[in-house]
Amino acid sequence: MRVLITSGGTTENIDSVRGITNFATGRLGKLIAERFLIQNHEVILLAGLQALVPDNHDNLTIIRISGVANLLETMQNYLPTVDVVVHSMAVSDYTPIYMTDFETVAKSDDITEFLSASNEEKKISSHSDYQVLFLKKTPKVIKSIKTINQNVILFGFKLLVDVPKEHLIQVASTSLTQNKADFILANDLTTITAERHLGLLVSQNAIIEAKTKLDIADLIVAKSKETYDQNHTRRNW
Amino acid sequence: MRVLITSGGTTENIDSVRGITNFATGRLGKLIAERFLIQNHEVILLAGLQALVPDNHDNLTIIRISGVANLLETMQNYLPTVDVVVHSMAVSDYTPIYMTDFETVAKSDDITEFLSASNEEKKISSHSDYQVLFLKKTPKVIKSIKTINQNVILFGFKLLVDVPKEHLIQVASTSLTQNKADFILANDLTTITAERHLGLLVSQNAIIEAKTKLDIADLIVAKSKETYDQNHTRRNW
Numbered sequence: 001m002r003v004l005i006t007s008g009g010t011t012e013n014i015d016s017v018r019g020i021t022n023f024a025t026g027r028l029g030k031l032i033a034e035r036f037l038i039q040n041h042e043v044i045l046l047a048g049l050q051a052l053v054p055d056n057h058d059n060l061t062i063i064r065i066s067g068v069a070n071l072l073e074t075m076q077n078y079l080p081t082v083d084v085v086v087h088s089m090a091v092s093d094y095t096p097i098y099m100t101d102f103e104t105v106a107k108s109d110d111i112t113e114f115l116s117a118s119n120e121e122k123k124i125s126s127h128s129d130y131q132v133l134f135l136k137k138t139p140k141v142i143k144s145i146k147t148i149n150q151n152v153i154l155f156g157f158k159l160l161v162d163v164p165k166e167h168l169i170q171v172a173s174t175s176l177t178q179n180k181a182d183f184i185l186a187n188d189l190t191t192i193t194a195e196r197h198l199g200l201l202v203s204q205n206a207i208i209e210a211k212t213k214l215d216i217a218d219l220i221v222a223k224s225k226e227t228y229d230q231n232h233t234r235r236n237w
Numbered sequence: 238m239r240v241l242i243t244s245g246g247t248t249e250n251i252d253s254v255r256g257i258t259n260f261a262t263g264r265l266g267k268l269i270a271e272r273f274l275i276q277n278h279e280v281i282l283l284a285g286l287q288a289l290v291p292d293n294h295d296n297l298t299i300i301r302i303s304g305v306a307n308l309l310e311t312m313q314n315y316l317p318t319v320d321v322v323v324h325s326m327a328v329s330d331y332t333p334i335y336m337t338d339f340e341t342v343a344k345s346d347d348i349t350e351f352l353s354a355s356n357e358e359k360k361i362s363s364h365s366d367y368q369v370l371f372l373k374k375t376p377k378v379i380k381s382i383k384t385i386n387q388n389v390i391l392f393g394f395k396l397l398v399d400v401p402k403e404h405l406i407q408v409a410s411t412s413l414t415q416n417k418a419d420f421i422l423a424n425d426l427t428t429i430t431a432e433r434h435l436g437l438l439v440s441q442n443a444i445i446e447a448k449t450k451l452d453i454a455d456l457i458v459a460k461s462k463e464t465y466d467q468n469h470t471r472r473n474w
Contacts, residue, residue: 011258016398016426017327021248021258050287090254094368102371106348115339115367122398122426130352131331133370134339161253161359189253189359 006089008051022090026051094135102130146180156181172202243326245288259327263288331372339367383417409439
Protein backbone atom coordinates (compact mmCIF):
# COMPACT_ATOMS: atom_id res chain seq x y z
CA MET A 1 0.00 0.00 0.00
CA ARG A 2 0.95 3.64 -0.46
CA VAL A 3 0.32 5.58 2.77
CA LEU A 4 0.17 9.32 3.43
CA ILE A 5 0.83 10.26 7.08
CA THR A 6 0.58 13.77 8.54
CA SER A 7 2.37 14.37 11.81
CA GLY A 8 3.49 17.05 14.27
CA GLY A 9 1.87 20.47 14.43
CA THR A 10 1.23 23.39 12.10
CA THR A 11 2.53 26.93 12.59
CA GLU A 12 0.47 29.94 11.48
CA ASN A 13 2.57 33.10 11.21
CA ILE A 14 1.62 36.31 13.00
CA ASP A 15 4.53 38.13 11.38
CA SER A 16 8.01 37.13 10.24
CA VAL A 17 9.32 36.47 13.76
CA ARG A 18 6.41 34.79 15.57
CA GLY A 19 3.47 32.49 15.00
CA ILE A 20 0.83 30.28 16.58
CA THR A 21 2.06 26.73 16.98
CA ASN A 22 0.04 23.62 17.72
CA PHE A 23 1.98 21.57 20.22
CA ALA A 24 2.76 18.06 18.95
CA THR A 25 6.02 16.19 19.03
CA GLY A 26 5.30 13.97 16.01
CA ARG A 27 6.33 10.94 18.10
CA LEU A 28 3.19 8.93 17.29
CA GLY A 29 3.26 9.83 13.58
CA LYS A 30 6.91 8.78 13.41
CA LEU A 31 6.08 5.42 14.97
CA ILE A 32 3.11 4.84 12.65
CA ALA A 33 5.40 5.56 9.67
CA GLU A 34 7.99 3.10 10.97
CA ARG A 35 5.42 0.31 11.47
CA PHE A 36 4.12 0.71 7.91
CA LEU A 37 7.71 0.72 6.58
CA ILE A 38 8.55 -2.53 8.43
CA GLN A 39 5.71 -4.19 6.52
CA ASN A 40 7.17 -2.92 3.22
CA HIS A 41 4.55 -0.28 2.55
CA GLU A 42 5.46 3.03 0.93
CA VAL A 43 5.15 6.09 3.20
CA ILE A 44 4.86 9.80 2.43
CA LEU A 45 5.23 11.70 5.70
CA LEU A 46 4.07 15.32 5.89
CA ALA A 47 5.74 16.49 9.10
CA GLY A 48 5.52 19.78 11.02
CA LEU A 49 8.68 21.92 11.15
CA GLN A 50 9.73 20.62 14.57
CA ALA A 51 8.23 17.11 14.36
CA LEU A 52 10.33 14.02 15.05
CA VAL A 53 10.77 11.91 11.90
CA PRO A 54 12.08 8.38 11.20
CA ASP A 55 15.58 7.68 9.88
CA ASN A 56 16.03 7.62 6.10
CA HIS A 57 14.46 4.67 4.35
CA ASP A 58 14.11 3.76 0.65
CA ASN A 59 10.31 3.66 0.91
CA LEU A 60 9.99 6.90 2.89
CA THR A 61 9.50 10.45 1.58
CA ILE A 62 9.54 13.24 4.19
CA ILE A 63 8.12 16.68 3.43
CA ARG A 64 8.21 19.46 6.00
CA ILE A 65 4.98 21.41 6.45
CA SER A 66 4.64 24.94 7.86
CA GLY A 67 1.00 26.07 8.00
CA VAL A 68 -2.46 24.86 7.02
CA ALA A 69 -2.34 26.34 3.49
CA ASN A 70 0.96 24.56 2.87
CA LEU A 71 -0.49 21.29 4.24
CA LEU A 72 -3.55 21.46 1.97
CA GLU A 73 -1.52 22.23 -1.12
CA THR A 74 0.97 19.43 -0.47
CA MET A 75 -1.78 16.94 0.36
CA GLN A 76 -3.60 17.65 -2.89
CA ASN A 77 -0.50 16.59 -4.84
CA TYR A 78 -0.30 13.21 -3.12
CA LEU A 79 -3.93 12.30 -2.38
CA PRO A 80 -4.81 10.92 -5.82
CA THR A 81 -1.98 8.37 -5.63
CA VAL A 82 -2.37 6.93 -2.11
CA ASP A 83 -4.40 4.07 -0.61
CA VAL A 84 -4.39 5.16 3.03
CA VAL A 85 -4.29 8.53 4.83
CA VAL A 86 -3.37 8.75 8.52
CA HIS A 87 -4.04 12.36 9.43
CA SER A 88 -2.50 12.68 12.88
CA MET A 89 -1.20 16.24 12.53
CA ALA A 90 -2.33 18.86 15.05
CA VAL A 91 -3.78 21.42 12.65
CA SER A 92 -4.48 25.01 13.65
CA ASP A 93 -8.22 25.84 13.60
CA TYR A 94 -7.55 29.57 13.25
CA THR A 95 -4.95 31.70 11.50
CA PRO A 96 -3.96 35.31 12.32
CA ILE A 97 -5.41 38.16 10.24
CA TYR A 98 -4.39 41.35 12.01
CA MET A 99 -2.78 42.47 15.27
CA THR A 100 -3.10 45.92 16.77
CA ASP A 101 -3.11 47.91 20.02
CA PHE A 102 -5.98 47.41 22.43
CA GLU A 103 -6.71 51.17 22.40
CA THR A 104 -7.23 51.13 18.62
CA VAL A 105 -9.81 48.35 18.96
CA ALA A 106 -11.50 49.96 22.00
CA LYS A 107 -12.15 53.22 20.14
CA SER A 108 -13.35 51.61 16.91
CA ASP A 109 -17.03 52.10 16.00
CA ASP A 110 -17.17 48.87 14.05
CA ILE A 111 -14.55 46.23 14.77
CA THR A 112 -15.39 44.27 11.62
CA GLU A 113 -12.94 46.74 10.01
CA PHE A 114 -10.09 44.69 11.52
CA LEU A 115 -11.19 41.49 9.77
CA SER A 116 -10.04 42.91 6.45
CA ALA A 117 -6.99 44.76 7.78
CA SER A 118 -3.42 43.54 7.44
CA ASN A 119 -0.17 44.43 9.15
CA GLU A 120 2.30 46.32 6.99
CA GLU A 121 5.24 45.80 9.34
CA LYS A 122 7.30 42.65 8.94
CA LYS A 123 7.85 42.62 12.71
CA ILE A 124 4.85 44.01 14.58
CA SER A 125 5.99 46.18 17.48
CA SER A 126 4.02 48.11 20.03
CA HIS A 127 4.36 50.14 23.21
CA SER A 128 0.81 49.39 24.30
CA ASP A 129 0.21 47.36 27.45
CA TYR A 130 -2.36 45.22 25.62
CA GLN A 131 -2.71 43.99 22.07
CA VAL A 132 -5.52 42.31 20.17
CA LEU A 133 -5.08 39.60 17.56
CA PHE A 134 -7.90 38.85 15.11
CA LEU A 135 -8.00 35.32 13.66
CA LYS A 136 -10.09 33.53 11.05
CA LYS A 137 -11.05 29.89 10.68
CA THR A 138 -8.77 27.76 8.54
CA PRO A 139 -10.20 25.33 5.94
CA LYS A 140 -11.02 21.92 7.46
CA VAL A 141 -8.26 19.70 6.13
CA ILE A 142 -9.77 16.34 7.13
CA LYS A 143 -13.05 17.20 5.42
CA SER A 144 -11.33 17.83 2.07
CA ILE A 145 -9.58 14.44 1.91
CA LYS A 146 -12.45 12.24 0.67
CA THR A 147 -13.61 14.96 -1.73
CA ILE A 148 -10.28 14.63 -3.51
CA ASN A 149 -9.96 10.85 -3.34
CA GLN A 150 -13.08 8.98 -2.23
CA ASN A 151 -11.36 5.58 -2.35
CA VAL A 152 -8.74 6.39 0.24
CA ILE A 153 -8.93 4.66 3.66
CA LEU A 154 -9.05 7.60 6.05
CA PHE A 155 -7.85 7.66 9.67
CA GLY A 156 -8.64 10.94 11.47
CA PHE A 157 -7.53 11.97 14.96
CA LYS A 158 -9.40 13.74 17.73
CA LEU A 159 -7.45 15.08 20.68
CA LEU A 160 -9.49 16.41 23.58
CA VAL A 161 -8.37 17.47 27.04
CA ASP A 162 -9.73 15.97 30.25
CA VAL A 163 -13.17 14.79 29.09
CA PRO A 164 -15.23 11.66 29.96
CA LYS A 165 -14.71 8.63 27.70
CA GLU A 166 -18.33 8.83 26.48
CA HIS A 167 -17.78 12.37 25.26
CA LEU A 168 -14.60 11.32 23.47
CA ILE A 169 -16.49 8.53 21.67
CA GLN A 170 -19.36 10.84 20.77
CA VAL A 171 -17.03 13.47 19.28
CA ALA A 172 -15.20 10.75 17.34
CA SER A 173 -18.48 9.35 15.96
CA THR A 174 -19.56 12.80 14.78
CA SER A 175 -16.20 13.30 13.10
CA LEU A 176 -16.53 9.90 11.34
CA THR A 177 -19.76 11.01 9.70
CA GLN A 178 -18.93 14.66 9.04
CA ASN A 179 -15.58 13.92 7.45
CA LYS A 180 -16.45 10.57 5.84
CA ALA A 181 -13.56 9.03 7.78
CA ASP A 182 -13.26 5.24 8.09
CA PHE A 183 -11.63 5.44 11.54
CA ILE A 184 -11.12 8.12 14.17
CA LEU A 185 -8.42 7.68 16.78
CA ALA A 186 -9.80 9.50 19.81
CA ASN A 187 -7.44 10.41 22.63
CA ASP A 188 -7.19 12.67 25.65
CA LEU A 189 -4.11 14.75 26.46
CA THR A 190 -4.40 13.85 30.15
CA THR A 191 -3.92 10.14 29.42
CA ILE A 192 -0.81 10.58 27.25
CA THR A 193 2.68 10.23 28.73
CA ALA A 194 6.01 9.14 27.26
CA GLU A 195 5.21 5.50 28.11
CA ARG A 196 1.44 5.24 27.90
CA HIS A 197 -0.99 6.59 25.30
CA LEU A 198 -4.62 5.59 25.68
CA GLY A 199 -6.43 5.63 22.36
CA LEU A 200 -9.83 4.55 21.10
CA LEU A 201 -10.03 3.57 17.45
CA VAL A 202 -13.63 4.35 16.57
CA SER A 203 -15.30 3.10 13.36
CA GLN A 204 -18.97 2.75 12.35
CA ASN A 205 -19.20 -0.74 13.83
CA ALA A 206 -16.51 -1.00 16.52
CA ILE A 207 -14.45 0.71 19.18
CA ILE A 208 -11.03 -0.78 19.86
CA GLU A 209 -8.88 0.31 22.79
CA ALA A 210 -5.12 0.74 22.59
CA LYS A 211 -2.84 1.43 25.55
CA THR A 212 0.48 2.54 24.05
CA LYS A 213 1.74 4.41 20.98
CA LEU A 214 2.99 1.10 19.60
CA ASP A 215 -0.46 -0.48 20.09
CA ILE A 216 -2.05 2.44 18.26
CA ALA A 217 0.45 2.27 15.40
CA ASP A 218 0.08 -1.48 14.93
CA LEU A 219 -3.70 -1.25 15.12
CA ILE A 220 -3.72 1.38 12.36
CA VAL A 221 -1.44 -0.74 10.16
CA ALA A 222 -3.60 -3.86 10.72
CA LYS A 223 -6.90 -2.05 10.08
CA SER A 224 -5.49 -0.41 6.94
CA LYS A 225 -4.43 -3.79 5.53
CA GLU A 226 -7.72 -5.45 6.48
CA THR A 227 -9.83 -2.67 4.94
CA TYR A 228 -7.61 -2.49 1.84
CA ASP A 229 -7.96 -6.27 1.30
CA GLN A 230 -11.75 -6.14 1.81
CA ASN A 231 -12.11 -3.26 -0.65
CA HIS A 232 -9.99 -4.99 -3.29
CA THR A 233 -11.75 -8.35 -2.91
CA ARG A 234 -15.07 -6.58 -3.26
CA ARG A 235 -13.93 -4.65 -6.32
CA ASN A 236 -12.66 -7.80 -8.01
CA TRP A 237 -15.97 -9.65 -7.68
CA MET B 238 34.52 33.28 33.55
CA ARG B 239 31.03 32.00 34.29
CA VAL B 240 28.70 32.82 31.41
CA LEU B 241 24.89 32.73 31.18
CA ILE B 242 23.58 32.40 27.61
CA THR B 243 19.90 32.52 26.59
CA SER B 244 19.04 31.05 23.21
CA GLY B 245 16.18 29.96 20.95
CA GLY B 246 12.65 31.32 21.36
CA THR B 247 9.99 31.44 24.07
CA THR B 248 6.52 29.89 23.82
CA GLU B 249 3.51 31.55 25.49
CA ASN B 250 0.57 29.17 25.86
CA ILE B 251 -2.89 30.06 24.56
CA ASP B 252 -4.27 26.82 26.01
CA SER B 253 -2.90 23.33 26.62
CA VAL B 254 -2.56 22.49 22.91
CA ARG B 255 -1.34 25.72 21.29
CA GLY B 256 0.81 28.76 21.94
CA ILE B 257 2.60 31.74 20.46
CA THR B 258 6.14 30.87 19.52
CA ASN B 259 9.00 33.21 18.71
CA PHE B 260 10.88 31.73 15.77
CA ALA B 261 14.55 31.13 16.56
CA THR B 262 16.64 28.06 15.88
CA GLY B 263 19.15 28.65 18.67
CA ARG B 264 21.95 28.10 16.16
CA LEU B 265 23.81 31.29 17.12
CA GLY B 266 23.37 30.73 20.87
CA LYS B 267 24.70 27.18 20.49
CA LEU B 268 27.78 28.46 18.67
CA ILE B 269 28.41 31.21 21.25
CA ALA B 270 28.23 28.55 24.00
CA GLU B 271 30.69 26.33 22.12
CA ARG B 272 33.19 29.17 21.61
CA PHE B 273 33.14 30.02 25.34
CA LEU B 274 33.56 26.32 26.22
CA ILE B 275 36.59 25.97 23.93
CA GLN B 276 38.27 28.71 25.98
CA ASN B 277 37.52 26.80 29.20
CA HIS B 278 34.80 29.10 30.47
CA GLU B 279 31.79 27.75 32.32
CA VAL B 280 28.47 28.05 30.46
CA ILE B 281 24.86 27.94 31.67
CA LEU B 282 22.62 27.76 28.60
CA LEU B 283 18.93 28.64 28.96
CA ALA B 284 17.50 27.22 25.73
CA GLY B 285 14.01 27.39 24.21
CA LEU B 286 12.09 24.09 23.96
CA GLN B 287 13.02 23.54 20.31
CA ALA B 288 16.43 25.27 20.32
CA LEU B 289 19.55 23.54 19.05
CA VAL B 290 22.05 22.94 21.87
CA PRO B 291 25.72 21.86 22.02
CA ASP B 292 26.81 18.31 22.82
CA ASN B 293 27.35 17.46 26.48
CA HIS B 294 30.39 19.08 28.07
CA ASP B 295 31.71 19.10 31.65
CA ASN B 296 31.50 22.89 31.84
CA LEU B 297 28.03 23.14 30.28
CA THR B 298 24.64 23.20 32.04
CA ILE B 299 21.58 23.20 29.75
CA ILE B 300 18.16 24.24 31.06
CA ARG B 301 15.10 24.18 28.82
CA ILE B 302 12.88 27.27 28.98
CA SER B 303 9.20 27.47 28.02
CA GLY B 304 7.82 30.99 28.42
CA VAL B 305 8.89 34.41 29.68
CA ALA B 306 7.86 33.78 33.32
CA ASN B 307 9.93 30.60 33.34
CA LEU B 308 12.90 32.47 31.80
CA LEU B 309 12.79 35.24 34.41
CA GLU B 310 12.54 32.84 37.31
CA THR B 311 15.40 30.66 36.06
CA MET B 312 17.58 33.68 35.29
CA GLN B 313 17.13 35.06 38.79
CA ASN B 314 18.65 31.89 40.23
CA TYR B 315 21.79 32.14 38.15
CA LEU B 316 22.35 35.90 37.73
CA PRO B 317 24.06 36.52 41.09
CA THR B 318 26.78 33.97 40.27
CA VAL B 319 27.75 34.84 36.68
CA ASP B 320 30.25 37.26 35.13
CA VAL B 321 28.74 37.55 31.66
CA VAL B 322 25.19 37.37 30.25
CA VAL B 323 24.60 36.84 26.52
CA HIS B 324 20.86 37.31 26.10
CA SER B 325 20.24 36.14 22.54
CA MET B 326 16.85 34.51 23.13
CA ALA B 327 13.87 35.68 21.07
CA VAL B 328 11.51 36.63 23.90
CA SER B 329 7.80 37.13 23.39
CA ASP B 330 6.73 40.76 23.99
CA TYR B 331 3.11 39.73 24.66
CA THR B 332 1.39 36.77 26.30
CA PRO B 333 -2.21 35.58 25.78
CA ILE B 334 -4.87 36.56 28.32
CA TYR B 335 -8.18 35.47 26.79
CA MET B 336 -9.56 34.14 23.51
CA THR B 337 -13.18 34.32 22.44
CA ASP B 338 -15.53 34.54 19.46
CA PHE B 339 -15.54 37.69 17.36
CA GLU B 340 -19.30 38.09 17.91
CA THR B 341 -18.86 38.19 21.69
CA VAL B 342 -16.34 41.02 21.36
CA ALA B 343 -18.40 42.88 18.75
CA LYS B 344 -21.44 43.05 21.01
CA SER B 345 -19.57 44.02 24.18
CA ASP B 346 -20.19 47.52 25.57
CA ASP B 347 -16.78 47.72 27.13
CA ILE B 348 -14.07 45.43 25.81
CA THR B 349 -11.80 46.08 28.81
CA GLU B 350 -13.89 43.26 30.39
CA PHE B 351 -11.83 40.78 28.33
CA LEU B 352 -8.54 41.95 29.84
CA SER B 353 -9.47 40.33 33.13
CA ALA B 354 -11.25 37.29 31.65
CA SER B 355 -9.75 33.83 31.43
CA ASN B 356 -10.58 30.71 29.46
CA GLU B 357 -12.02 27.87 31.52
CA GLU B 358 -11.57 25.26 28.78
CA LYS B 359 -8.27 23.43 28.58
CA LYS B 360 -8.63 23.31 24.81
CA ILE B 361 -10.45 26.37 23.47
CA SER B 362 -12.86 25.38 20.70
CA SER B 363 -15.23 27.46 18.64
CA HIS B 364 -17.59 27.30 15.67
CA SER B 365 -17.23 30.99 14.95
CA ASP B 366 -15.64 32.11 11.68
CA TYR B 367 -13.50 34.61 13.55
CA GLN B 368 -11.88 34.69 16.96
CA VAL B 369 -10.19 37.40 18.99
CA LEU B 370 -7.16 36.91 21.21
CA PHE B 371 -6.31 39.49 23.88
CA LEU B 372 -2.68 39.73 24.94
CA LYS B 373 -0.73 41.66 27.56
CA LYS B 374 2.85 42.89 27.65
CA THR B 375 5.39 40.58 29.25
CA PRO B 376 7.99 41.92 31.72
CA LYS B 377 11.12 43.19 29.94
CA VAL B 378 13.69 40.50 30.68
CA ILE B 379 16.78 42.39 29.50
CA LYS B 380 15.92 45.40 31.68
CA SER B 381 15.82 43.26 34.83
CA ILE B 382 19.31 41.79 34.40
CA LYS B 383 21.45 44.69 35.73
CA THR B 384 18.97 45.34 38.52
CA ILE B 385 19.74 41.87 39.85
CA ASN B 386 23.49 41.90 39.23
CA GLN B 387 24.97 45.26 38.30
CA ASN B 388 28.47 43.84 37.83
CA VAL B 389 27.56 41.46 35.06
CA ILE B 390 28.85 42.17 31.52
CA LEU B 391 25.63 42.29 29.50
CA PHE B 392 25.22 41.49 25.79
CA GLY B 393 21.71 42.20 24.47
CA PHE B 394 20.35 41.41 21.02
CA LYS B 395 18.12 43.42 18.71
CA LEU B 396 16.58 41.68 15.72
CA LEU B 397 14.78 43.91 13.25
CA VAL B 398 13.38 43.08 9.81
CA ASP B 399 14.38 44.92 6.63
CA VAL B 400 15.45 48.29 8.07
CA PRO B 401 18.28 50.70 7.11
CA LYS B 402 21.60 50.19 8.92
CA GLU B 403 21.32 53.63 10.58
CA HIS B 404 17.99 52.67 12.11
CA LEU B 405 19.46 49.40 13.39
CA ILE B 406 22.30 51.30 15.08
CA GLN B 407 19.92 53.86 16.57
CA VAL B 408 17.68 51.16 18.05
CA ALA B 409 20.74 49.35 19.44
CA SER B 410 22.05 52.57 21.04
CA THR B 411 18.71 53.23 22.70
CA SER B 412 18.65 49.67 24.03
CA LEU B 413 22.21 50.09 25.42
CA THR B 414 21.09 53.02 27.54
CA GLN B 415 17.60 51.82 28.51
CA ASN B 416 18.75 48.39 29.60
CA LYS B 417 22.21 49.34 30.91
CA ALA B 418 23.71 46.84 28.49
CA ASP B 419 27.42 46.88 27.72
CA PHE B 420 26.94 45.64 24.15
CA ILE B 421 24.00 45.20 21.80
CA LEU B 422 24.32 42.84 18.85
CA ALA B 423 22.05 44.39 16.23
CA ASN B 424 20.97 42.27 13.27
CA ASP B 425 18.39 42.18 10.50
CA LEU B 426 16.44 39.04 9.56
CA THR B 427 16.87 39.81 5.85
CA THR B 428 20.67 39.56 6.11
CA ILE B 429 20.70 36.22 7.93
CA THR B 430 21.11 32.94 6.03
CA ALA B 431 22.59 29.57 6.97
CA GLU B 432 26.05 30.77 5.81
CA ARG B 433 26.05 34.50 6.45
CA HIS B 434 24.89 36.50 9.44
CA LEU B 435 25.57 40.21 9.39
CA GLY B 436 25.79 41.64 12.89
CA LEU B 437 26.78 44.97 14.41
CA LEU B 438 28.19 44.85 17.93
CA VAL B 439 27.27 48.25 19.30
CA SER B 440 28.78 49.67 22.52
CA GLN B 441 28.99 53.22 23.91
CA ASN B 442 32.24 53.89 22.10
CA ALA B 443 32.38 51.57 19.10
CA ILE B 444 30.50 49.66 16.42
CA ILE B 445 32.14 46.47 15.18
CA GLU B 446 30.85 44.58 12.14
CA ALA B 447 30.72 40.78 11.95
CA LYS B 448 29.82 38.78 8.85
CA THR B 449 29.13 35.24 10.06
CA LYS B 450 27.73 33.50 13.15
CA LEU B 451 31.29 32.39 14.00
CA ASP B 452 32.55 36.00 13.74
CA ILE B 453 29.75 37.12 16.05
CA ALA B 454 30.44 34.34 18.56
CA ASP B 455 34.19 34.98 18.64
CA LEU B 456 33.66 38.73 18.93
CA ILE B 457 31.39 38.22 21.95
CA VAL B 458 33.93 35.90 23.62
CA ALA B 459 36.78 38.35 22.96
CA LYS B 460 34.85 41.40 24.20
CA SER B 461 33.70 39.52 27.31
CA LYS B 462 37.26 38.60 28.19
CA GLU B 463 38.59 42.12 27.48
CA THR B 464 35.87 43.80 29.56
CA TYR B 465 36.24 41.26 32.37
CA ASP B 466 40.00 41.86 32.53
CA GLN B 467 39.55 45.65 32.49
CA ASN B 468 36.97 45.51 35.29
CA HIS B 469 39.13 43.26 37.43
CA THR B 470 42.31 45.30 36.91
CA ARG B 471 40.39 48.42 37.86
CA ARG B 472 38.90 46.79 40.95
CA ASN B 473 42.30 45.58 42.13
CA TRP B 474 43.90 49.05 42.09
